[in-house]
Amino acid sequence: MADNQNNSAALTVKNLSVYFGKNEAVKNVSLDIAARAVTAIIGPSGCGKSTFLRAINRMHELNPDARMEGEIKLFGDDIYSKNVQPVVVRRRVGMVFQKSNPFPTMSINENVTVGLRLNGIRDKKILSERTEQSLRMAALWDEVKDRLSAPAISLSGGQQQRLCIARALAVQPEVLLMDEPASALDPLATSKIEDLILTLKKDYTIVIVTHNMQQAARASDFTAFFYMGELVEFGPTTKIFTSPANKRTEDYVTGRFG
Amino acid sequence: MSRTKSAFLPLFVLLIFRREKKFDCMATTKMTTATGQFGDRAFKWLTLAMAFAVFVLIALIGYELASGSHLAMQKFGWRFLISSDWDPVNDIYGALPVIFGTVVSSLIALIIAVPISVATAVYLTELAPLWLRQPLIMFIELLAAIPSVILGFWGLSVMVPWLHAHLFPAMRGTLGFLPLFKGPDYGPCILAAGMILAIMIVPIITSVSREILRSVPGLQREAAYALGATRWEVTRIAVLSYAKKGIFGAVILGLGRALGETMAVTLVIGNIAQIVPSLFSPGATLASTIANEFTEATGDLYYSALFELGLVLLGVTLVVNIFAQLLLKTFAGPSVKPQN
Amino acid sequence: MTAPNHNWRQFKDVLMRVITFACAILVVTPLVLVFYHLLKEGFTSINWAFFTQLPKPVGEIGGGMANAIAGTFILLGEAALIGVPIGVLGGVYLSEYGGSKLNWWIRFAADILNGVPSITWGIVVYGLLVAPHLPGFSALAGGVVLGLMMIPLVMRTTEEVLQLVPAGYREASLALGIAKWRTIVQIVIRTALKGIVTGVLLALARVAGETAPLMFTAFGNLGWARKLTEPIAALPLQIFEYAKSPYDDWRRQAWAGALVLLLLVLAINIGVRFLTRDRFKAKI
Ligand SMILES: Nc1ncnc2c1ncn2[C@@H]1O[C@H](COP(=O)(O)OP(=O)(O)OP(=O)(O)O)[C@@H](O)[C@H]1O
Ligand SMILES: [Mg+2]
Numbered sequence: 094m095a096d097n098q099n100n101s102a103a104l105t106v107k108n109l110s111v112y113f114g115k116n117e118a119v120k121n122v123s124l125d126i127a128a129r130a131v132t133a134i135i136g137p138s139g140c141g142k143s144t145f146l147r148a149i150n151r152m153h154e155l156n157p158d159a160r161m162e163g164e165i166k167l168f169g170d171d172i173y174s175k176n177v178q179p180v181v182v183r184r185r186v187g188m189v190f191q192k193s194n195p196f197p198t199m200s201i202n203e204n205v206t207v208g209l210r211l212n213g214i215r216d217k218k219i220l221s222e223r224t225e226q227s228l229r230m231a232a233l234w235d236e237v238k239d240r241l242s243a244p245a246i247s248l249s250g251g252q253q254q255r256l257c258i259a260r261a262l263a264v265q266p267e268v269l270l271m272d273e274p275a276s277a278l279d280p281l282a283t284s285k286i287e288d289l290i291l292t293l294k295k296d297y298t299i300v301i302v303t304h305n306m307q308q309a310a311r312a313s314d315f316t317a318f319f320y321m322g323e324l325v326e327f328g329p330t331t332k333i334f335t336s337p338a339n340k341r342t343e344d345y346v347t348g349r350f351g
Numbered sequence: 352m353s354r355t356k357s358a359f360l361p362l363f364v365l366l367i368f369r370r371e372k373k374f375d376c377m378a379t380t381k382m383t384t385a386t387g388q389f390g391d392r393a394f395k396w397l398t399l400a401m402a403f404a405v406f407v408l409i410a411l412i413g414y415e416l417a418s419g420s421h422l423a424m425q426k427f428g429w430r431f432l433i434s435s436d437w438d439p440v441n442d443i444y445g446a447l448p449v450i451f452g453t454v455v456s457s458l459i460a461l462i463i464a465v466p467i468s469v470a471t472a473v474y475l476t477e478l479a480p481l482w483l484r485q486p487l488i489m490f491i492e493l494l495a496a497i498p499s500v501i502l503g504f505w506g507l508s509v510m511v512p513w514l515h516a517h518l519f520p521a522m523r524g525t526l527g528f529l530p531l532f533k534g535p536d537y538g539p540c541i542l543a544a545g546m547i548l549a550i551m552i553v554p555i556i557t558s559v560s561r562e563i564l565r566s567v568p569g570l571q572r573e574a575a576y577a578l579g580a581t582r583w584e585v586t587r588i589a590v591l592s593y594a595k596k597g598i599f600g601a602v603i604l605g606l607g608r609a610l611g612e613t614m615a616v617t618l619v620i621g622n623i624a625q626i627v628p629s630l631f632s633p634g635a636t637l638a639s640t641i642a643n644e645f646t647e648a649t650g651d652l653y654y655s656a657l658f659e660l661g662l663v664l665l666g667v668t669l670v671v672n673i674f675a676q677l678l679l680k681t682f683a684g685p686s687v688k689p690q691n
Numbered sequence: 692m693t694a695p696n697h698n699w700r701q702f703k704d705v706l707m708r709v710i711t712f713a714c715a716i717l718v719v720t721p722l723v724l725v726f727y728h729l730l731k732e733g734f735t736s737i738n739w740a741f742f743t744q745l746p747k748p749v750g751e752i753g754g755g756m757a758n759a760i761a762g763t764f765i766l767l768g769e770a771a772l773i774g775v776p777i778g779v780l781g782g783v784y785l786s787e788y789g790g791s792k793l794n795w796w797i798r799f800a801a802d803i804l805n806g807v808p809s810i811t812w813g814i815v816v817y818g819l820l821v822a823p824h825l826p827g828f829s830a831l832a833g834g835v836v837l838g839l840m841m842i843p844l845v846m847r848t849t850e851e852v853l854q855l856v857p858a859g860y861r862e863a864s865l866a867l868g869i870a871k872w873r874t875i876v877q878i879v880i881r882t883a884l885k886g887i888v889t890g891v892l893l894a895l896a897r898v899a900g901e902t903a904p905l906m907f908t909a910f911g912n913l914g915w916a917r918k919l920t921e922p923i924a925a926l927p928l929q930i931f932e933y934a935k936s937p938y939d940d941w942r943r944q945a946w947a948g949a950l951v952l953l954l955l956v957l958a959i960n961i962g963v964r965f966l967t968r969d970r971f972k973a974k975i
Contacts, residue, residue, distance in 0.1 A: 152576060157481055181697070184579030194570040198592040207588060208578040213696035257574070264578060394872035398784035401777045404842055405800040412807065415818040467714045474711035487715055489964070494722040496960045498900020500927045501949045504934040505725045508732075508942070550721045557718065581704040604806070611808025613903040614927075618934060638810045642903055645814065646910075661814045665807065672806035676799060 103128035103268055103298035104149060109163035111144050111153060118144040120322040121163070126268075126315075128168075131290055131299045133313035133330065135306070137345070141322040142302045146270050149300065150186035151179040168267065184212070187266035191273040193253035195245035195260070202241040204256055208264035223263050231259035232289050251282025258289065262297075269293065271301040275308065287312045306346055310334050318342045416665055419658030422651055431659060437624035437635075439644070444656035446663060448624040452541060452634035453664075456616065457609040459545025459630070464553045465602050471553075472560035472598075477586045488561075495554035503618030506547040507539070511619055514543055519631060534629035539621035542630040547615045552605035559604055563597035563682065564590060600678030607671040611664060613638040637664040726953075733950030736943045741951075746913050746929070752940050756948050758915050759929040762830070763952075765916075766909060766925055767895055769834020774841025774898075775891055779880075781842070782849025782887075787875050798850075801843035812836050813904035821908060830916050830923035833909025837898040844897065848890030852883045889963050896959040900952060902927035926952045 102125035111119040119141040126132050134142045144153060151172065153159040165172050172182045195204050205224045206214075214220060224241070228234040233255040237248070245256060254274060261269060271290075275283040283305075290299060290312045303309050309316055309330065316333040318326045318341075326333060326342040337343045423431060423444060434445025471491070475484055519536045526532045567590050575589035591598075621633020622643045635643075637660045648654050740755045747754030781801075785794055816836040821827055856879050864874040880887070905911075909923050911932065916923035926948055933945035 150577065152573065155573070155576060178701075180579050180581050180700075182579075183577055188573075188577035190570060190573060190577075192570060194568075194574040196571065196574065196589060196592070198595070199588075207575075208580075211578065211580055211584055211588075211700070213699075260574075261577065388870075391870055391872045394875070395784075395788050398780045398788060401780035402782075402784040402789070402797050402846070404777050404781060405797055405804055405846070408804055408839060408842065409800055411819070412811065412815050415815040416811070419814065419818045467717055470711040470714035471718045474708075474715045478708045478711055479715070487719065490719040490722055493957060493960060494719065496896060496900075496956055497722070497725060498902070498927060498952060498956060500900065500902040500931050500934070501729070501953055502721075502725065504930060504945060504949055505728060507934060509724070509728050553718050581700050583704040583707040584700070586707075607806050611806075611810065613808065613810040614931065618931075638808055638903070641810050641814065642906060645817075645907055658814060658818070661811055665811050668806060668808055668811075669803065672803055675806075676802050680799075 101128060102126060103168060104300075105164075105166040106149075107164040107166075109145070109148060109161065109165060111141070111148050112160045112162075113144075113156070114158045118322055119148065122319075122324040123163075124317060124324060124327050126298065126300060128298045129294055129296070130314040131294050131301060131312055132315040132317065133309035134300065134302045134317050134319060135304070135309050135345070136319035136325075138304075140319040142319055143272050145319065146188075146272055146300060146302055149268070149270060150183045150188055152183070152188065154179055184208075184264060185266055186268045186270060187261035187264065189254070189258050189261055189269065189271045189274045191276055193250060193257050193277070195248075195253050195256050197244070197246045199245055200242045201237050201245050201248070201256060204245045205259050205263050208260065212264065227259040227263040228256075230262050230289075230293060231255045232285060232292075233259055249282075251278050251285065254278060254282070254286065255289070258286075262293075266297070268298045268300065271299065273302050273304060276304060283308070306334075306348070318345060320345075412665065416658055416662040420655050420662045422655035423659040424655075426652060427656075431656075432663070435626055437640070439648075439653055442650065442652055444652070444659075446637070446660060448626050449635050449637050449640045449660060450663065451626045452544075452620065452624070453610055453636040453638070453667075455630075456541050456544040456548055456620065456634065456636055457606060459542060460548035460552055460609045461602065461606060463546065463549035464556055464605060467549075468553050468556035468601075468605070469560055469598060471557045472564055473586055473591070475557075475561055476564040477590060478582060488558075491554050491557055494550075495558070498614075499551060499612060500614040500618075502547060502551060503615035506543065506615060506619045510546065511539060511543050514546075530628040531630050534627070534631050536631035539619045539633055540631050541620060541634040544616045544620035544634070544636070545630075547619050548609045548612055551612055551615060552609050555608055556601050556605040559601035559679070560594075560598050563594045563601060563679075566597075567593045594682075596678060597682035600675050600682060603671055603675035603678060607668050607675055610671060611638055611668045613642050617642045637661075637667075729946065729950045729953055732943070732946035733948075736947035737950065741944070741947050745915070746944075748913075749938065749941075754944070756924075756926065756929050756944065756951075758912065759924040759926045759948065760951065762909070762912070762916065762924040763899060763926040763955075765830060765923065766833045766837055766905070767899055769830070769919075770837035770841055770898055771891070771895060773835060773838025774845055774894065778842045778845025778894070779849050779887060779891075781846040782853060783875060783880070785846065785850040786853035787871075787879065798847070801846050804843040805847070808903075809840065809901050810903040812840050813907045816904065817907040826920040828908065828910035828922040830909060830919045830921065833905050833923060833925065834919075836904040836908045837901060840898050840901065840904065841891075841894045844894040845891055848893070849887050852886030852890060853879060855886065856882045885967065889967050892959050892963050896956045896963075899959075900927055900956055902931050906931075926955075 104126040107123050109119055109122045110117060122145060136142055147153040148161055149165060167185060202224055205227050206220045209220060209223060225234060228237065233252060236252060248256060275286045287308060293299060313330045316330045317324055318333065320341055326337060326339045333342060334346055337346065427444065431444065431446055433447055435447040436443050436445045437448050475487060515536055522532050571589040571593055572585050575585040580588065616636055617639040620635060620639055622635050622639055623633040624635040624640060641657050641660055645657050648657055740753055742755060743757050744755035745758055785797055813836060816832055820832045820835060860878050860882060861874055864878045865871065905925050905928050909925050911928040912922045912924045930945050930948040930952065933941040
């Protein structure tokens with residue numbers, strides 16, 4: 094997929110603005126998101142992080158009031174071009190949500206394979222291979238391998254979140270978006286997710302929204318700081334956290350406001 | 352907006368009481384608390400007594416029906432339920448034919464109404480363009496408001512003749528090899544009753560299903576969208592499977608309504624208590640028999656038998672409704688509004 | 692990078708939209724048809740006499756349903772006298788007092804009562820008032836049966852609208868030292884009054900069309916009822932009688948009666964919707 098694109102951008106965002114009615118939630122944001130790296134998005138509540146993220150896989154279109162301007166390219170393809178359907182974009186750009194949302198009527202196994210089955214894959218062997226592979230990547234395999242047909246909601250909160258990650262991974266997306274994936278979890282489960290992110294970036298491009306500065310500093314390669322819908326500063330994580338160029342960034346990462 | 356409102360609240364409250372001019376005297380604080388306490392207790396008991404009316408009514412209904420059907424129960428015992436003779440002339444009463452008619456007409460109604468209603472609910476919550484939803488919902492609510500006697504009259508004067516002219520001949524042509532669609536067809540019949548019932552229960556099943564679908568968390572839908580599912584796939588994997596139980600509850604609620612529906616059925620079913628395989632032949636239901644014969648009943652046993660039909664009807668609808676309510680309540684807590 | 696079955700999936704998506712849309716159309720068709728036929732048949736039959744005259748005996752052409760129209764309003768008035776106080780106060784209890792367990796049972800019982808077939812109500816009140824001649828077939832018995840049917844309906848809607856009143860209103864009032872019952876009566880109920888009235892009107896619209904329970908209670912009357920203890924005519928009863936009849940002129944009058952009744956019921960329903968437009972919008 095994204096072979097030898099290690100240094101190039103997976104996503105190119107140009108002059109992106111997103112509106113809810115008259116309210117401009119994301120204001121003229123441009124940035125490149127590197128392939129096979131973790132990009133963290135930080136900023137105070139309500140600054141447009143989730144909105145930005147959802148524009149990347151066109152999830153904001155589910156809201157009839159939402160409207161976007163600008164351009165987003167995924168490995169060179171304009172995802173908002175007329176002949177591209179959101180379904181295809183979302184297939185290539187997976188998403189994990191703040192609150193875990195496994196399908197409660199499905200088993201663990203079915204949750205992982207549902208995306209593949211939608212894509213017409215029926216072969217039992219492929220499905221079970223992909224299940225194991227995705228669950229291993231999500232660091233859940235050892236915990237659930239003996240009860241794959243148990244209902245998904247029988248898992249703990251942290252396990253459910255990792256199941257959702259496995260579900261997103263199973264369709265082999267090119268980019269994985271994570272909107273505060275660990276904010277509802279206890280510290281142990283959170284550190285598991287962080288480890289997971291570090292392993293996943295070998296194969297995936299990851300964009301993660303977080304309120305946790307330590308998490309951003311530990312897990313990400315690049316950091317973007319949003320404030321009131323604007324991109325204030327974007328750069329390598331070490332730079333943002335040690336020598337930010339902008340006063341507001343400094344105030345935020347050192348915990349002086351927000 | 353609500354925030355500014357609540358900021359003015361104490362003011363608003365004060366204004367109301369200023370107008371009442373009763374709430375002004377600090378010196379009588381003790382008195383007011385005392386009367387306040389008394390007033391509080393009295394008011395609470397008053398409202399409690401009124402709320403208890405529902406239990407009183409249920410007891411009353413049960414008692415009246417049981418005592419009214421005493422005579423028939425004594426005379427026929429359990430045979431009442433399994434005997435197939437409903438013969439007022441000889442003062443012999445068996446409820447089987449009317450139970451048969453009730454069950455068959457309600458089943459027909461469900462077979463027609465369930466797929467249509469659920470599909471409509473899905474369309475209204477998931478697939479329809481936003482501008483179309485509100486008008487359609489209003490139409491369906493208005494359909495639910497049509498009095499059943501009007502629907503029955505329309506069925507008798509418009510629908511039944513149309514069925515005999517067009518639909519029934521076609522059914523006989525294609526499905527005539529089945530005993531269900533054999534035999535002469537003229538005038539009112541069980542199939543027509545089933546169809547009128549379907550029209551009557553569609554709005555309930557639709558609107559309760561719609562509430563159920565609306566209560567499916569948005570996160571479930573988003574999970575499916577994020578996997579690249581189309582709108583219909585989202586509906587299928589995230590919404591319908593989540594809402595299965597609740598929709599089942601909605602269907603059962605519709606069944607309860609169909610079983611007890613009276614006027615529309617009375618007008619189009621023909622009111623002949625018989626057990627025959629053909630859906631083109633007239634029949635009778637528990638409710639239609641009571642409606643049709645009660646005012647003309649002669650003799651205590653006849654009355655009592657009709658009361659017992661009412662008791663059977665109450666029993667059946669009670670069981671069905673309790674089942675439906677439990678399904679709906681366990682599905683979504685008390686927020687899902689029961690509709691009838 | 693599109694999935695192999697992409698076109699098929701898109702096709703299925705469109706297909707399901709079409710099918711469900713067709714079902715929605717099928718659902719509203721009867722409404723349109725009923726309305727069409729009622730207007731077509733009923734409109735030509737409505738005249739001044741329909742509203743001012745009594746029914747004529749068989750064979751005589753003409754006459755009207757003046758007594759039935761009046762009777763329906765009288766019955767509704769009686770029903771409101773019984774159903775509204777009990778329903779509203781019971782709803783107040785459900786919303787403002789009570790432990791969750793008892794309230795669960797009260798709600799449950801009310802929901803079950805809402806599902807009791809209307810014919811059942813009819814024979815129950817027959818057994819209660821008519822058979823023991825207290826006072827027999829009468830306007831009173833008819834009003835009672837409709838009133839009883841309103842109780843659970845009004846109770847549930849009242850509870851629902853009271854719960855829409857923000858808790859802050861109650862707290863603000865209680866914090867001023869105002870007794871709870873006066874808070875309820877003067878703040879909570881007053882704030883929710885529009886919603887309560889809406890619920891009552893909808894319940895009235897619902898029982899206005901009831902026929903089955905009236906057959907064994909109000910009974911019907913070809914003339915005027917002079918006292919509440921006499922049988923009384925009602926629009927639905929009269930429609931039913933005429934609908935069954937083989938006489939063209941009676942059926943013509945049945946259409947007219949049905950049109951008037953439907954307009955009454957729909958007017959309440961639509962009027963109420965306008966009254967509460969904002970609230971409903973906010974909810975949807
Ligand atoms: N569905 C919506 N409708 C209208 N406005 C919205 C909607 N979602 C978000 N907004 C607005 O867009 C702005 C950005 O919201 P967004 O959810 O992107 O913030 P966020 O940075 O993710 O905040 P948080 O950290 O709290 O999740 C906010 O001002 C919010 O009010
Ligand atoms: Mg957010």
